Amino acid sequence: MFRPNYLSLLAVALVGFVRAEDPPFTIDTNPLPVSAETEMLAKVTPAIVSVFPGRLAKVTEKDDDSAESPMDRYFRPDEEKEKDKPVIQGVGSGVIVSADGLIITNHHVVTLETGNAADSITVELTDKRRFTAKLIGSDRLTDIALLRVDAKDLPILPFADSAKVRVGDAVFAVGNPFRVGLTVTRGIVSALDRSGLNVGGTNTFEGFIQTDAPINPGNSGGALTDTLGRLVGINTAIYSQGGGNIGIGFSVPSNLARAIATRLLRDGKINRGFFGARSESVDQDIATKAKLPAISGAQLAEVVEGGPADKAGWKSGDVITSINGQPVSDRGVFRLILSLSSPGEVVACGGFHEGAAVEHPVTLADENTTASGDFEITEIPGLRMKSVEQGLEITEVTKTSPAARKFKPAQIILTLNGEKATSAPAFESAIRKGVNTFTVLADGSEITVILRLE
Template identity: 45%
Template sequence: MFFPQASSAPASRRCFYLAASAVFAFAVAVAPGARAAKPDAAPGHAAPPALAVDGTPVTEGKRPPLVSYSDVLEPVQKTVVSVASSRYVRQRLPFPWLAPGGGREFKQEGIGSGVIVTPDGYILTNHHVVEGADELIVRLADEREFKAEVVGSDPKTDVAVIKVDAAGLPAVTLADSDRIRVGDIVFAIGNPLGVGQTVTMGIVSATGRRVGILDEVAGYEDFIQTDAAINQGNSGGALLDAKGRLVGINSAILSPTRGNIGIGFAIPVNLARNIMNSLVTSGKVSRGFLGVSVDSLGGELAETLGLPRDTRGVIITDLSPGGPAEQAGLQRYDVITAINGQPVTTFQELRLQVARQQPDSEIAISLLRDGKEQRVTARLGGQGEALGYNELLPGVRVNRLTGELRRSLNIDPRLDGLVIASVDDDSPYAERLAPNMVIVEINRVPAGSIETARRSIIAGRNLFTVYLNGAFRPLVIVVK
């Protein structure tokens, strides 16, 4: 379970609303002579506003009041499992000559949850539940236990798929998570703190949340927020709707105390299903690639482009030479407003919409060019393919440092360069380069574009100047 720290408002801000309420109450109290105006009290006085009032009890109606969800939840509870993970870690001793074997080995254990999605044993859970595990044990609601194997895992969405060797298992029905609405009743089922299977109830508090729990650059966040109680051990468990259908995989909470305060997050099941299908069929996650760099569209920039100040969208600042976007006819300063009919207003929304599509699939792009609406169809490439506009070195993918990225990473707007989006675990540069590093110079040549950066790299030792956590650092990168 992830526990990002909630940012508390300053004390002055917290007190402001209380003070405002107190001032209002005092003003009412010290005005005993004030009288409410009547509709015909004097010319120019308005009549009371016409309000829509329904005074009937909320329980009144033809249907009897709902007093239990047991019939809905009881069959679905059988599909939620406990996932126990263990791994062996070698502890280094301060005096290695006392331990010729190289230190003491001990076992680390963790507990999480999962959801059976097929009768033959495929289970959805979180990446952080199975990460680094040497052994996984799945315990069903009927106390049966199975060893599980990891089919695949995706840290960028925190989705993992595991498999047990069994047949005829109870499997949950999946809903369309794109159709859930704020206010929908939901239930969280899992094994919090190892106490056993537990059901909590709440509502959908928000959709499309991006809160920085996953990597700001490489992660894909589109969380369902809920106030259903989620605690340690609930990770990987089910978020169900009122029909008992799976709408999300519980993943994280936001809390300054590491305990539930009613702000929980679940991965939408549509996103989880796409990741699962890709992992099962190909052993890896395949994501679409458009080949554009974009920035947010502010009011002043919109007016400069001849658009209304309140226009929502992202503006193209650069295109991959020969990439899918350029081949589709997109141009610099085009404003993308939607992908497949889904509105796009930020860099993160564009990345998510494109990445949810498979390589070689077609997407419909709604855009504004010279103030006129246009619709373009683009055939997506694949991330990390030979086309690889954003692959600077084998396994190292970068993006132009746009204004949107500068704001999300809190980087000085005067700084220019390439931000590392992702580094493959098996990349020869994984130990030296990491996501969110900004490559400022290569061999003392400014890394203003990917093409310039590639031309600056030589065989042998290369001097990279990178920016990370507010400081510049030199790195020697050996390229064969």
């Protein structure tokens, strides 16, 4: 039965109508004026890429495609001809920072739900060229990863000094949200040095730039630029109850991203210095009790016996207000500054002891260094450990600890999430938000313990 194409008939009718006589409209054919922002973004956008992480998997005829989006099916390899090629798991964004193919993105963009790095990563440029990317290194604690593609003469985005960014500065977020393609949004810097968000899991190092430039899923790893087209941040997270943008987004400052990427390029991993203390932000009560001149700083709630801070002369209850001349406003800034330090480095720490100003330089140890005393795990309150030859021995588990039903004193934790439990810092670095898998030596036998952390 013949079915007319109504849309085609309508189009023909409209064309005929328009041609019947000239419409009584005034048409201005002059081009829009080119603004400085338009010219700037024309240079910025070619340096932004889409990042597709995958996993090696054989696709069978029994696979259920019902839950996939059209884009999932588009990127899926042919089931008969390319069975061993990657299946795309998601999408994020990245920033080209060197003409020979270095790309900065987020750790969580190139990490699968299992917590393991993707077996394959595909990068697509704005000119539609695709490359297989090599993962040079990734750091969960700052949510930064560094990729390399085999290409030359690529467009790049230069770094700005994020320390000079001010609240109110105009910024642009560039990335690939919701897989719709390259997108630019505009806003301002809403706040600086945001921490305590636990983006990417527990025990992370945070000092985010907050912006109201709309950031949505898929923007992760993309650029936050200033009006001069310089990189001021790597878009990382949004605050949202429904999954969409509500005007509160967070970006890793460019200075931090650059420092982490530099060390990943050099070493392939991040080996941080061990300070040897558990800290908390100073509030009004702490400031009054410690006789501080201002409500600012990081109080050393506990100092590891025999650790670097202890050897330098710092005591529990002391407050640190500066490191290497940089002011320490709270625990987040304290940890962030130390996160960029290396083993063996001497950091000049200033603060207060019982109301008196003191200075004690601390020589940082390797994070795998053992200390003589036990230590409470920051992200698992009530769980205390000490280093022993095999791993970390549990010395105490309080009744209110999240680990109370899982662990007992004298048990030895051998591994956490596949990483050897060699010291408290290394242990805390391996803790994830969500499911954590432990290998534990209990009564002479190795057992597996699962602990979920919110």
